[in-house]
Amino acid sequence: MWIFTHPVLAGFVYIHFEFGCIGERRLEQPICWHRVDLILLGATGYTGKLTAQYISNSLPPNLKWAIAGRNKQKLEELGQSLAPLCPSRQSLDTLVINLKESELDSLAKRTRLVISTMGPFQLYGSGTFAACARNGTHYLDCTGEAPWFKDMIDQHDTVAKAKGSIMIPCCGFDCVPSDLLTCVAVKHIRANFGTHAGRLDLCIHSIQSGISGGTLASVLQAFKLYSIRHLYNVHAPFSLSPKRSTPKGPPRRTSFWTKVFGLLRIKQLGWMAYQPQAMIDRAIVHRSWGLLEPTTASYGHDFDWHAWFRIWGPVLAVLWHLSGLMLAPWILLRPVRKLLQKLWYQPGTGAGEEQIKNNWALVRMRYESDPYIFTAVALGEAARILLWQQDTWAHKFGGGVLTPAMLGDRYVSQLRGAGVIIEAQNEGVSSHGNDPFRNK
Numbered sequence: 001m002w003i004f005t006h007p008v009l010a011g012f013v014y015i016h017f018e019f020g021c022i023g024e025r026r027l028e029q030p031i032c033w034h035r036v037d038l039i040l041l042g043a044t045g046y047t048g049k050l051t052a053q054y055i056s057n058s059l060p061p062n063l064k065w066a067i068a069g070r071n072k073q074k075l076e077e078l079g080q081s082l083a084p085l086c087p088s089r090q091s092l093d094t095l096v097i098n099l100k101e102s103e104l105d106s107l108a109k110r111t112r113l114v115i116s117t118m119g120p121f122q123l124y125g126s127g128t129f130a131a132c133a134r135n136g137t138h139y140l141d142c143t144g145e146a147p148w149f150k151d152m153i154d155q156h157d158t159v160a161k162a163k164g165s166i167m168i169p170c171c172g173f174d175c176v177p178s179d180l181l182t183c184v185a186v187k188h189i190r191a192n193f194g195t196h197a198g199r200l201d202l203c204i205h206s207i208q209s210g211i212s213g214g215t216l217a218s219v220l221q222a223f224k225l226y227s228i229r230h231l232y233n234v235h236a237p238f239s240l241s242p243k244r245s246t247p248k249g250p251p252r253r254t255s256f257w258t259k260v261f262g263l264l265r266i267k268q269l270g271w272m273a274y275q276p277q278a279m280i281d282r283a284i285v286h287r288s289w290g291l292l293e294p295t296t297a298s299y300g301h302d303f304d305w306h307a308w309f310r311i312w313g314p315v316l317a318v319l320w321h322l323s324g325l326m327l328a329p330w331i332l333l334r335p336v337r338k339l340l341q342k343l344w345y346q347p348g349t350g351a352g353e354e355q356i357k358n359n360w361a362l363v364r365m366r367y368e369s370d371p372y373i374f375t376a377v378a379l380g381e382a383a384r385i386l387l388w389q390q391d392t393w394a395h396k397f398g399g400g401v402l403t404p405a406m407l408g409d410r411y412v413s414q415l416r417g418a419g420v421i422i423e424a425q426n427e428g429v430s431s432h433g434n435d436p437f438r439n440k
Contacts, residue, residue, distance in 0.1 A: 039114050051115065067079060107131065108137040365421065
């Protein structure tokens with residue numbers, strides 16, 4: 001992934017992300033079980049299992065944690081499979097929970113942090129989010145559902161701030177790469193050029209991976225619960241930000257060719273095409289901008305963020321754009337959505353181990369893994385920070401509904417420690433697409 005910034009003519013950041021490879025307790029009254037550091041809710045789903053495996057393998061052996069979900073048998077099977085990964089770890093609690101308000105309050109009161117991978121969050125996430133906010137419990141999830149995120153901000157941000165709950169949705173492949181790399185780019189520009197960032201263009205060079213059943217269910221559920229107008233408004237650039245930008249000059253206009261044919265060429269990056277994830281990423285990045293604008297980590301009042309997908313030549317860029325325009329309306333049809341649900345992976349499932357070993361994505365944040373495994377790493381390392389660190393912007397804010405970038409330098413450091421390569425340099429990027437980091 002590239003980030004090219006304006007108006008710093010000499011400065012851009014190239015970032016390259018490579019995903020390749022790679023006893024039951026019920027929450028009923030009366031009940032007493034020991035307090036734990038972390039509870040993973042939705043642990044038996046596709047992303048939940050990967051996250052559970054990462055926590056078991058990578059977080060400190062003295063971590064006290066539990067897995068929770070709705071299916072007793074699946075939880076027990078998962079617990080048994082995790083035991084050999086870290087034999088020195090304390091026994092793992094398994095919690096059967098049916099998402100009732102009383103159960104969720106009990107869950108939130110008995111842990112410092114809840115990680116939720118139980119989607120679609122529009123259906124199953126609101127109660128957990130609310131319970132964590134009102135009980136002062138930190139919270140992470142891996143959603144990419146902007147309408148639900150907006151609802152959670154409106155309903156729980158004030159309470160979360162008052163209770164000291166640090167709430168960070170979208171802490172996975174949605175939207176850590178874009179949000180965190182933008183933070184890295186802005187800091188790099190400030191340090192090397194003594195100025196704020198203007199326009200940032202982020203480019204995914206390549207991505208190869210399927211989507212899980214849960215991800216597909218989240219997308220389809222959004223069209224069922226919200227109107228097209230609402231979905232359009234909530235994906236606007238500053239829809240999640242606490243403030244809007246106030247640029248001194250007129251905004252850079254989108255050309256006719258880009259609007260109609262999706263055709264754009266950035267000299268330093270090559271031919272660009274729209275990328276589907278850009279709308280949610282842009283809203284999250286601009287929320288980070290809005291949260292940090294009053295601080296010493298300000299991105300700058302002229303900040304403007306865009307995301308693209310690099311494509312090989314103008315003809316393919318046009319075909320990519322037009323095919324998206326033709327296919328998008330079909331998802332609005334209920335029979336088509338039902339058919340997709342039957343043909344694709346069911347919720348809780350996804351690509352098999354042999355398949356994800358061959359998946360990869362390019363962003364120059366470089367990590368040898370499938371995007372879902374990256375989500376597990378991102379959640380695990382964010383949890384490490386919330387449990388054992390106190391020196392991030394999230395902690396300085398004291399709580400609220402925040403973004404991955406609020407974990408800042410500490411998050412960058414932890415991800416690097418987990419094997420994610422995050423690099424930035426000032427020069428050596430070829431407009432022909434050569435990789436200046438290839439031999440590093």
